[in-house]
Amino acid sequence: MQINSIVCIKQVPDTTQVRIDPDSGSLIRQGIPSVINPYDLYALEAALKVRDSHGGTITALSMGPPQADEALKKAIGYGVDRAVLLSDRAFAGADTLATTYTLSAAIRKIAGELTAAGAAGIDMVFCGKQSIDGDTGQVGPGLARRLDLSQVTYVCSLLEVDAETRTVRAWRQREDGRELLEARLPVAVTITEACNPIRYAALPDLLWAAKAPVEVWSAGVLEVEPDRLGLKGSPTRVSKVFAPPARERGETLSGPDRPPNEIAAALFDKLAERGLVIGGSSG
Amino acid sequence: MPVGSGDVWVVVEQEGGRAEPVSWELMGEAAALARELGVRPAAVILGSTGRQLSRTAFSSGAEVAYLVEHPDLEPYTADPHCQALVELAEKFSPQIILLGATTRGRDLASAAATELETGLTADCTRLDIDTTKKLLRQTRPAFGGNVMATIITPHHLPQIATVRPGVFTAPQPVEGVSGETVVLKPHIKAAATAVKQLQFAPNPNTGVTLNGAKVIVAGGRGLKAGRNFALLEELAAELGGEVGASRGAVDAGWISQHRQVGQTGQTVRPVLYFAVGISGAVQHLAGMQESDVIVAINNDPEAPIFEVADYGIVGDLFDVMPAMIGEVKQRKLAAGGEASPALLKQGGGMRTKTGAGGGSE
Ligand SMILES: Cc1cc2nc3c(=O)[nH]c(=O)nc-3n(C[C@H](O)[C@H](O)[C@H](O)COP(=O)(O)OP(=O)(O)OC[C@H]3O[C@@H](n4cnc5c(N)ncnc54)[C@H](O)[C@@H]3O)c2cc1C
Ligand SMILES: Cc1cc2nc3c(=O)[nH]c(=O)nc-3n(C[C@H](O)[C@H](O)[C@H](O)COP(=O)(O)OP(=O)(O)OC[C@H]3O[C@@H](n4cnc5c(N)ncnc54)[C@H](O)[C@@H]3O)c2cc1C
Numbered sequence: 001m002q003i004n005s006i007v008c009i010k011q012v013p014d015t016t017q018v019r020i021d022p023d024s025g026s027l028i029r030q031g032i033p034s035v036i037n038p039y040d041l042y043a044l045e046a047a048l049k050v051r052d053s054h055g056g057t058i059t060a061l062s063m064g065p066p067q068a069d070e071a072l073k074k075a076i077g078y079g080v081d082r083a084v085l086l087s088d089r090a091f092a093g094a095d096t097l098a099t100t101y102t103l104s105a106a107i108r109k110i111a112g113e114l115t116a117a118g119a120a121g122i123d124m125v126f127c128g129k130q131s132i133d134g135d136t137g138q139v140g141p142g143l144a145r146r147l148d149l150s151q152v153t154y155v156c157s158l159l160e161v162d163a164e165t166r167t168v169r170a171w172r173q174r175e176d177g178r179e180l181l182e183a184r185l186p187v188a189v190t191i192t193e194a195c196n197p198i199r200y201a202a203l204p205d206l207l208w209a210a211k212a213p214v215e216v217w218s219a220g221v222l223e224v225e226p227d228r229l230g231l232k233g234s235p236t237r238v239s240k241v242f243a244p245p246a247r248e249r250g251e252t253l254s255g256p257d258r259p260p261n262e263i264a265a266a267l268f269d270k271l272a273e274r275g276l277v278i279g280g281s282s283g
Numbered sequence: 284m285p286v287g288s289g290d291v292w293v294v295v296e297q298e299g300g301r302a303e304p305v306s307w308e309l310m311g312e313a314a315a316l317a318r319e320l321g322v323r324p325a326a327v328i329l330g331s332t333g334r335q336l337s338r339t340a341f342s343s344g345a346e347v348a349y350l351v352e353h354p355d356l357e358p359y360t361a362d363p364h365c366q367a368l369v370e371l372a373e374k375f376s377p378q379i380i381l382l383g384a385t386t387r388g389r390d391l392a393s394a395a396a397t398e399l400e401t402g403l404t405a406d407c408t409r410l411d412i413d414t415t416k417k418l419l420r421q422t423r424p425a426f427g428g429n430v431m432a433t434i435i436t437p438h439h440l441p442q443i444a445t446v447r448p449g450v451f452t453a454p455q456p457v458e459g460v461s462g463e464t465v466v467l468k469p470h471i472k473a474a475a476t477a478v479k480q481l482q483f484a485p486n487p488n489t490g491v492t493l494n495g496a497k498v499i500v501a502g503g504r505g506l507k508a509g510r511n512f513a514l515l516e517e518l519a520a521e522l523g524g525e526v527g528a529s530r531g532a533v534d535a536g537w538i539s540q541h542r543q544v545g546q547t548g549q550t551v552r553p554v555l556y557f558a559v560g561i562s563g564a565v566q567h568l569a570g571m572q573e574s575d576v577i578v579a580i581n582n583d584p585e586a587p588i589f590e591v592a593d594y595g596i597v598g599d600l601f602d603v604m605p606a607m608i609g610e611v612k613q614r615k616l617a618a619g620g621e622a623s624p625a626l627l628k629q630g631g632g633m634r635t636k637t638g639a640g641g642g643s644e
Contacts, residue, residue, distance in 0.1 A: 174387065
């Protein structure tokens with residue numbers, strides 16, 4: 001039996017460069033390069049691996065501005081069968097609840113098209129463990145709930161899918177260890193960086209992908225209620241953004257001719273003044 | 284839309300009757316928020332854990348404990364917990380639900396917020412009440428720590444947030460206090476057991492507990508070789524701390540990935556952080572810049588780590604580190620006993636009740 005998958009891909013700014021404009025207090029996003037959310041590449045690789053052994057199709061799905069088609073073209077270069085970009089002003093400003101509402105509507109439509117063509121629908125939805133901008137990790141579980149999928153987050157090793165019993169086994173990373181879970185298909189998994197890194201995409205494939213078509217869907221083609229999309233459909237509101245309180249550069253304890261033992265004594269005197277360490281130096 | 288009159292809940296993260304410390308950290312904060320709103324703080328304990336945990340909940344500030352018992356609730360899997368929490372929330376209409384921002388708390392919170400069709404703010408480092416609007420203001424880092432955002436859920440209840448462990452301090456338990464206990468048997472649909480735990484493998488090197496460490500001595504590529512981490516291990520041992528590392532050192536194969544601090548490693552908030560031979564790349568800073576005191580040792584005076592260091596030492600770490608170790612040993616001797624840790628137990632105190640990352644108000 002073949003396995004049909006969705007891989008959710010978010011285009012994100014290279015977050016190390018995002019800053020707050022000190023004057024306006026708003027995010028400076030202009031001129032910041034966009035990349036595929038790094039965890040989504042692990043998700044993509046996991047999906048490709050399942051297809052290697054079971055066949056079936058992979059659809060890469062992203063919600064974002066028109067430029068997000070770059071991320072999907074990259075996914076095509078890695079070998080996905082189909083790429084769909086959900087792009088519409090109505091989707092803008094979505095929090096995770098509105099995001100999963102919109103993505104799940106698209107996944108239903110894709111599944112419907114598969115069943116109309118005689119296939120079994122969607123068996124697996126792959127997400128990254130979290131994005132590097134919004135950083136919430138809430139989209140994967142949200143999709144699982146909305147589509148009534150088994151939910152397995154923080155997967156650090158995806159083991160074989162058993163197409164006969166329609167189950168998948170995966171190791172899930174927790175703070176205190178790892179647990180081996182068996183989940184019934186259809187399933188939503190979120191993938192961590194402990195899984196395999198993305199395979200090599202051959203240059204000709206990437207070049208070909210650059211010209212490959214990405215389907216762009218607007219709200220009109222989805223079965224959705226307009227009030228549940230984008231900012232309107234988002235219960236959370238960002239009431240302000242600000243730069244994290246900057247740490248101030250502190251004191252330099254070293255000097256041109258200061259010997260290391262004096263520096264060390266000075267440091268621990270300072271720490272003792274702050275009440276962090278016991279007592280004074282014996283020297 | 285509704286201004287809540289419901290209680291402030293904490294979902295206690297527990298397994299086999301052992302709760303995660305973050306649950307009690309949140310209980311203390313929930314009690315403060317509830318006081319401000321004039322409602323009750325409550326603990327939600329999912330699983331069949333007996334009364335022991337509810338006693339801890341009461342001694343940590345809860346006035347109500349919901350004991351939600353069902354065989355499908357242990358071991359933890361998302362769906363049964365989600366169903367139980369949603370049923371409870373629909374029945375008792377809390378206005379705020381707090382969970383730890385752990386792999387489990389995030390897993391459960393996202394599922395439950397979706398079912399309840401309400402807002403969920405992730406990984407908060409500060410919570411307070413907008414007293415005029417009676418709304419929870421949830422402040423969190425985003426963009427890898429470069430940006431702080433304050434988020435509200437103005438028109439939906441409950442307002443749900445996950446909170447980073449270690450941000451709040453667990454209250455000193457007050458013995459002998461009690462509260463109302465409500466025992467419930469939730470209806471969990473059979474389909475909810477579509478995920479089964481087959482096996483649990485605890486972390487092999489249980490020694491690595493960077494998250495709770497008061498002192499971290501972290502090393503980078505400046506160490507030049509894995510064996511030189513012995514210098515850091517010695518200082519860490521003397522101070523009762525843990526050894527951490529930059530990704531540079533991890534990628535060089537000098538030290539286990541479990542000890543990596545930063546954006547793709549662990550986020551730590553010790554009282555004292557030593558960055559030794561670490562340049563201070565932004566991805567490293569993202570994981571440690573909320574430490575109370577940062578000491579940087581680097582032979583390059585231009586290294587960016589000095590921008591965030593409270594105490595900068597420009598010098599060769601191979602000269603400075605032995606001097607540090609010698610100094611600590613000397614002080615411990617002077618303080619009268621090798622066994623006594625050099626750090627005061629309740630050290631720090633610079634960490635405010637509302638946690639780090641607070642905005643300028
Ligand atoms: C500063 C800031 C703070 C925010 N805080 C919150 C908050 O606390 N709560 C909240 O609900 N929203 C929040 N948001 C909004 C949130 O970032 C967006 O809803 C976003 O569309 C999805 O959330 P995420 O980036 O956290 O994704 P995550 O849940 O972290 O992403 C996990 C995975 O889901 C998939 N995925 C996520 N987004 C998309 C997409 N657009 N298209 C395709 N696949 C996707 C990817 O596989 C990704 O790896 C915040 C936004 C900003 C700018
Ligand atoms: C997506 C992404 C995620 C990342 N995540 C992380 C992360 O989680 N954690 C992390 O740490 N990095 C992370 N990085 C990598 C990060 O960008 C840096 O490359 C890394 O932190 C550098 O490690 P380092 O400081 O040990 O090495 P270097 O940058 O090489 O610095 C070594 C320092 O040692 C000093 N030095 C050399 N010899 C001596 C001596 N004898 N005495 C004193 N000082 C000496 C040098 O002056 C230099 O400043 C990430 C990068 C990316 C792109």
